[in-house]
Amino acid sequence: MNDGTTSAPTSTHVTEPGHEVVEPSAEDFRRARQLPVEDDWYKRAVFYEVLVRAFADSNRDGFGDLRGLTDKLDYLAWLGVDCLWLPPFYDSPLRDGGYDIRDYRKVLPDFGTVEDFVEFVDQAHARGIRVITDLVMNHTSDQHVWFQESRRDPEGPFGDYYVWSDDDTRYPDARIIFVDTEASNWTYDYVRGQFFWHRFFSHQPDLNFDNPAVCDAMIDALRFWLDLGIDGFRLDAVPYLFERDGTNGENLPETHAFLKRCRKVIEDEYPGRILLAEANQWPADVVEYFGDAEAGGDECHMAFHFPLMPRIFMAVRRESRFPISEILAQTPEIPHNAQWGIFLRNHDELTLEMVTDDERDYMYAEYAKDPRMKANIGIRRRLAPLLDNDRNQLELFTALLLSLPGSPVIYYGDEIGMGDNIWLGDRDGVRSPMQWTPDRNAGFSTCDPGRLNLPIVMDPVYGYQAVNVEAQSNSSASLLHWNRRMIEIRRQHPAFGLxxxxxxxxxxxxxxxxxxxxxxxxxxxxxxxxxxxxxxxxxxxxxxxxxxxxxxxxxxxxxxxxxxxxxxxxxxxxxxxxxxxxxxxxxxxx
Amino acid sequence: MAGTGGRRGAELDPMDATLDALLPAITTWLPDQRWFAAKDRTIAAVRLVGHQDVTPADAVPAVAHAVIAVSFTDDGPEDRFQLLLGSRPDLPGDLEHAVIGRAGDRVVYDGLADGEISRLLLSLIVSDTTVGSLRFVPEPATEAPIVGPGRPLLSEQSNSSVIYGERAIMKLFRRATPGLNPDLELHRALGRERSGEVAPLLGAIEGELAGDDGPQPMTVAMLQSYAANSADGWSMALTSVRDLLAEGDLRPDEVGGDFAGEAHRLGRTIASVHIELARALGTERLGADGVAAVADWMLERLDRASASAPAVAEQRDAIARVLRGVTAADGLDVQRVHGDLHLGQTLRTPRGWLAIDFEGEPSRPLDDRVRPDSPLRDVAAMLRSFDYAAFHQLAEWETGAEAPAYLQRRAQEWADRNRSAFCDGYAEIAGTDPRDQMAVLRAYELDKAVYEVLYETRNRPNWLAIPLRSMTRLVSAPDGPAGA
Incomplete structure (x- = not known):
């Protein structure tokens, strides 16, 4: 157990008068109570992805927040989930749903404070629920002080924190991921007069992991939250940390070496905590993120199995098991202490990067009949609308999710069959507020409805008056009760997880x-x-x-x-x- | 060893006596066996043609290989079958269903049902053993998995197989035919090509068959890798058609169960098999005379069918005109082909499609089956199979009634789409599109359809509408088979 002596210190960089960069230490805060160390908890767990801003609003500002989420922990404990996964709740200009982090050690003010976060983790642990959080290591917001310093002062301590170049021709083999919005992986910065590298949006410059100071800073950010008591991280966009000439910049050995270093910090200082890799790659490449199989795995404890999900959809549409059988047959063995994370839907679109062009056309034709349902290379819909709200299919898909190899991740709202709003921009269509009751704002907030951060789903089939937790709690035949029972059955049989x-x-x-x-x-x-x-x-x-x-x-x-x-x-x-x-x-x- | 490779000496050996005593029991047992093809004929007599002990006759269990000849009251040709006979003094309960009869102080039963016997056969193959006239041969280059005992596969028709774990399958050829079985021959050749389109051959049991000119080689059994977690193409195609016909108004490319992707991959698989067979066993080019002989052979088959199927007789001349289309080209590239290809001879595994069962049409003599032929024969046969799959559900509609026209139209759309996807996939690998030789392809397809009309007239009148419809379409189509 961590005895608290390894806390990352407050770090202060003075670049020049008036440009002081101060980062707080975990020492400055209370810490959440801890759950006992269990080596394989993540293999048996049912995960639940919850968006703080969409779950419950405690202060009537139209934004879900950490106190609101804390208030709903009894519901999540009743549902039977074992671990919550929180997408980024850090300070952010919110141009990419919080994945554009402005400060690694601060909570987005709309969500609350670090103290609120610690209280939330403490209360979750009191109910036996663990918490992992997203951490974006690859890039920051362009509003992060590191980037502001880097562009302002190339010779200063942050001058080398990002990947700068005099022209935009380097690393031509790296694909552009957000093909809907980005034309290049390079963007010109008029302040510094150079191009900066970004694998995602142009407002998200990639950090330069070739700079040891960046690696140290990132590991200190991990320590900060682990010290406060969280149970692990989902590491966002891990394949892209490093760049090398003549490569596509994905899955490089340098990236794996850095992850091994992160894992060692976990093993030495925070036993029982986990790293979950988000690497949207083929399983044969993803297994690399578990690390050395001989050693039982020395990188991430878990990684998402991306190609499985679209193939579950294909298999049911094709009425054939082979789309699933194929991808599982192509999935290599994983180290004994590693585990896949599997999911049907999450906050991103239904990703179609890991299917062939033919299959993608087919999936679009089947599941995204309106062009607005498409986003990047994927489909932005929730589970229930994807399945035409067919209860039999919803149950079949959930049964597959809960029984295929890996730890299932349920997306908030899917347990009651929530709908989506394809008229909202980008991926917000699947991020609408949780529907708690048939009352105003679906019980999500008591604010003036016009103040809601995102509108509540109101259509006649999936609207909050038809689909909400309260109504389904009162009906033992509801999808919610069914999901709860299935989670309970899964818990009784370790074979599902192990x-x-x-x-x-x-x-x-x-x-x-x-x-x-x-x-x-x-x-x-x-x-x-x-x-x-x-x-x-x-x-x-x-x-x-x-x-x-x-x-x-x-x-x-x-x-x-x-x-x-x-x-x-x-x-x-x-x-x-x-x-x-x-x-x-x-x-x-x- | 008691046996002498099937020849019966002047002195009756004890096992021969045992087997002779068993013949009445075999005669009773035979018609109940799925692989006994002549169910519609009455058995006149069964006699022992030859046998070879695999174990000493007093072993427990003892195993012997035997060939029997069955003659019929219709004075037609004899059929010869292979048996693997097990015997024990006392039978474990789970072998009761396999009992043939008693002989002396022993119970004799179908040996493949006995896990200990299938285990023994496997180990004999792995250790490269010869027992009298029986040679148990492992394939070079492959290592047979030692995973006995075997378990009989229950669903089989013309042969009998046992499965070892999920690793290997051994098929006992029930028909005793002199010569190297093409299934074994072609799997061996494809194994040399390291084909990924067939289940790799692991070994074989080869024996001898007594004949007028002395013993001739005979294939007893072959051992292959087992394609675990596979499903056959026929049932998958039917699933797709069922899905289409249940939809209100969607077209085949719009329904969830679209099969075209699979048909396309299957086309690629079959083209690869053809390339590998050509590489392994060579190709030749038939000149004008050779092509004419192919046409003659088709016309001969047509006339035989005309004699028995009035539907064929009515269109005899028009059919003959299309069949002569095979001579449209001034020559024809021929090679060893599968010879009896249809969706039921394909297996979808998690890694792709496999072609299985290279025996050729079992009713044809061996000389015919091993004769080089155009790969278009296999392509045409697959195209026919897509027609069958499309209309199968409608044929089962109800006796005497015809399915509504709109369903027939949709079934035809399914057939067209998948035939086309198959040819596209085939062309991608073969480098040439089978539809480029439309007259030849059409002739092969019609030849097959004529044979089907004859077969269905005799055996499955319910299904007759399927090939009839195709036959009429192929005869009347101005420029070739629709959808192909």
Whole structure:
């Protein structure tokens, strides 16, 4: 455990009179209580991504805030999630949803203060809920004092904090990620008279990780928040930290070396905390971010599995398991202490970078019928509208999310089937306020409705009067109650989080079946069989379960025993878009 | 070893006596076997053609390979089948279903049902063993996984297979045919080419078949990698069609279950198989005479079909005109081909498509099956299969009634789209588009359709409408098969 002696000190740089850069220390604040160290908590956890500004507004300014979020922790504890992931809540001009950080050690005033944050983490921990936060290491806002100093004084202590060049021709092989808005990865700065490098928006200059001072500053930023008590970081846009001539600037060895350094800080100073990499790459490249497999993984504990998500959508539309089977077959083994993070939707668009051009056209045609539904290379919709609000499909998708290999990440509002607003700009369409009640502002805020940071969804199907937490809490048949039950069932079976994954195949290509299996320290086996019908039509499937001959199946949502496994293939029939979760147990265990 | 490669000496050895005693039981057991093709004929007699013990006759379990000849009351040609017979003094309960009969103090049963026997066969292959006339041969270059015992695959039709874990599958060829089985031959050739389009060959069991001119080589079984987590192309195509026909008004490219992407990849796979077969076993160019012979062969088949299927007879001359289209080119490049390609002979695995079962049309004599032919024969056969998939659900509509015209139109759209996607994919790899030789392709497709009309007339009258419709379309189309 961290004994508090390793806190990053307050750092002060005086560049010249009137240009003093002071950064606070964790020493200056109270610290949140800690949960016991558990080595594999992140493998068993259900994560919940919550946008502070969209969850609950405590001070009637139309902006969700940390105190509002703290007030809703009882709801999240009731839902059963284990860890909250907060996208950036740092001081920011908010030109990229907070991913443009202006000060790594300050909370966005609209959200509250560092003290509010510590209180939030403390209260979450009191309920057994962990908290990880986004950290953008690759770049800052152009309003960050580091950048202001860097452009003003090339010779000063921050002069080399960013990637500057006299022309805009270097690193031509690096692709442009935000193709909708950016024409080049270089932008001219009239103050310094040079071009600066940016992999994302032109108001987000990339930090220069070749400068050791930048690496140290970033690690001190990590320490600051870890000292205050958070349980880890989601590291945004990690593949792009370094640039090298003749490369596309992604996944470079230097980037991995820096991540190993971050991990070592965690291992030495903050055991039990985690790093989760956001690397929108093919699984074969992403596994590199887990680090050395021999060492059990010495970079990030977790990484998102990006290509899986669009393929879940494709598989159901195609009524074929192969889009999923393919990507899982192409997914390499990961180190034993590593875990995938999987998701159906998040605050970004449904990313289509990791599909082929044909598949992308297809996905656009299927899921983004209006051009406004597209953003960059993806689709900006929430889960329920993507699935035409079809309850069967919502349940099937969630069952897949909760049972495929990896820790599931639920996006706030999807547990009640919230809708989106495609008429809002950029990715705000999926960031509208949480719908708590059928009352004014959906119970999100008591402010004047005109003051709301983003409008509440008001359409007849997904509007807050139809879709809200209060109404669904009162109906045991609601999607919310269903989600809560499924999370609870998942918690009872460690195989979902820790187990091996073995796809069973079967002659029916519309049915995706797999076994998750784990053995605990006492030798107790937990074996879970998941059978999913990708088709809207009822389907039979014959499964080869001979490895569990004479064992029995118990369906997990109702506890109904199914016939024992015999010599012949096990026959199941599934309704359209139906799924089953079974526990497989030796006969004597019944 | 008791056996002598199938020849029966003057002195009856004990195993022969045992087997002879078992023949009545075999006669009763035979018609219930899925692989017994002559279900519509009445068995006159079953006799033992040859056998080879794999283990000593008193082993537990004991295994013997036997070939039987079955003659029929219709005085038609004999059929010959291979058996792998297991025997034990007492039978474990889970083998009851495989019992053939009692012989002396032993129970004899279908050996492939016995995990211990399939384990033994696998280990004999892996260790490169010869037992009398039986040679258990591992493929060079591959290492067979040691994962016995095997488990019988229940869904099979004309042969019998056992699966070892999810690693390997061994197929016992039920028909006893002299000569190297093309399935084994072509898999071996494709293995040399390191083909990624077939399940790699791991080994084989080869034996001898007694004939008038002495023993001839015969393929008993082959061992291949098992394509785990795969599904066959036929059922996947039907899924797609079902999805289309259930939609109100969407076109095939608009529905979720669109199959064109798969059809395109499948076209690429088949083109790769053809390239690999050409590389491994060579190509030749048929001149005018050779092409004429192909046309004659098709016309001969047409006349045979005309005699039995009135629908063919009615259009006989028009069909013949299209079939002669095969001579449109002044020559034809031929090579070894699959010979019996259809969606059911393809497997979708998580890594892509595989072609399986290179035996050729089992009803044709071996000489025909191994004769080099145009790759367009396989392409045409796949195009036919897309037609079948498109209209299969409508054929099942209801007996005697025709599906509504709008459904037929949509099924046709599905067929056109996927035939076209298949040819596009094929052309990408082959470098030439099969549709560039439209007259030849059309002739091959019509030849196949004529055969199908004959087959359905005899066997599945419900399905007759499918090839009939295609036949009429192919005959009347001014410039070739629609959608291809």
């Amino acid at each position: 187990g091996d994954f073995h796809e069973l195949g079967g002659s029916n290509s519309s049915v995706l079946s797999y076994v998750r299996q784990t053995v605990d320290a006492d030798g107790h086996q937990d074996v879970v069989l998941c059978v999913n019908n990708m088709s809207r039509f009822p389907q039979p499937v014959e499964l080869d379960l001979i490895a569990w001959k004479d064992w029995t199946l118990t369906e997990l949502t109702g506890g109904v025993p199914f016939p024992a496994i015999g010599e012949l293939p096990y026959l199941l029939t599934l309704p359209g878009h139906g799924f089953y979760w079974f526990s497989i147990q030796p006969a004597q265990d019944r």
